[in-house]
Amino acid sequence: MVDMVIAANQARVNVTWAGKNGDLPDPVSFDATDGDVKQWVTESVRTGGIPGIDGDPAANFQDFVVERYNATAEVPYNRLFIRPKTPFGE
Amino acid sequence: MMEAGVVIAGGRPIFWHLPAGRTGGSLPDSRDLWDVLWEHREALDGFAHSHPGSGWPGPSQTDVTTFLAIERALGKRLKWWITSRTNMVLLAWDGRKPDSPTYGSTSLRGDEEPEWIWKLREHSYAPDPKIGGTIVVPETGERVEVLSMGQAKRVY
Numbered sequence: 001m002v003d004m005v006i007a008a009n010q011a012r013v014n015v016t017w018a019g020k021n022g023d024l025p026d027p028v029s030f031d032a033t034d035g036d037v038k039q040w041v042t043e044s045v046r047t048g049g050i051p052g053i054d055g056d057p058a059a060n061f062q063d064f065v066v067e068r069y070n071a072t073a074e075v076p077y078n079r080l081f082i083r084p085k086t087p088f089g090e
Numbered sequence: 091m092m093e094a095g096v097v098i099a100g101g102r103p104i105f106w107h108l109p110a111g112r113t114g115g116s117l118p119d120s121r122d123l124w125d126v127l128w129e130h131r132e133a134l135d136g137f138a139h140s141h142p143g144s145g146w147p148g149p150s151q152t153d154v155t156t157f158l159a160i161e162r163a164l165g166k167r168l169k170w171w172i173t174s175r176t177n178m179v180l181l182a183w184d185g186r187k188p189d190s191p192t193y194g195s196t197s198l199r200g201d202e203e204p205e206w207i208w209k210l211r212e213h214s215y216a217p218d219p220k221i222g223g224t225i226v227v228p229e230t231g232e233r234v235e236v237l238s239m240g241q242a243k244r245v246y
Binding site for chain 1: 093152164
């Protein structure tokens, strides 16, 4: 886990890639668009900028989704999770 | 018919994927499914799901882009089975185009189908599992009698 100060309008970003999981070192705006969040995450993974995730120049988050969770009593800051999409069919 | 899925790990079904919002043509995006795949990633073999109709099924664009996204997140290749009412195929990454979701398909004969397939077909095609019914696999003649929701037996 990365130590960071997260303002009320910001969020911690958690990323899963290549069997590893880690947090973006810096918080982002909680209302950033999915496209912006995926772009920042892509750049960070490609350059090895996320602790716990090996740098991968081929990282591609095109078919991943951004999930948003508001702060709670148990987790007092907003969170964004980047995970692969899982629909099948049409 | 309602599409259904199952996560396979260590050669066995570990999670029947019957989410709210599944339809006769799709399974919705699901955080729960991803959590299961991630939790069991070490022993994970793959995922099977059903398509409507009979004959040899093929993957949709949604299917193959989901296959690739999950494999990228897990850092491992998986087996992807798709079944219709009568036939089953096994898809796997063919590696020819690293940035394109290209998956090769192998048709499975009746005796090559995994033993858990009857249960996936029950969850998918039984017209009303509460009432019961019989599913017949044409190629093998195997009959699967659905006794009630969650219960079925092979009838030879």
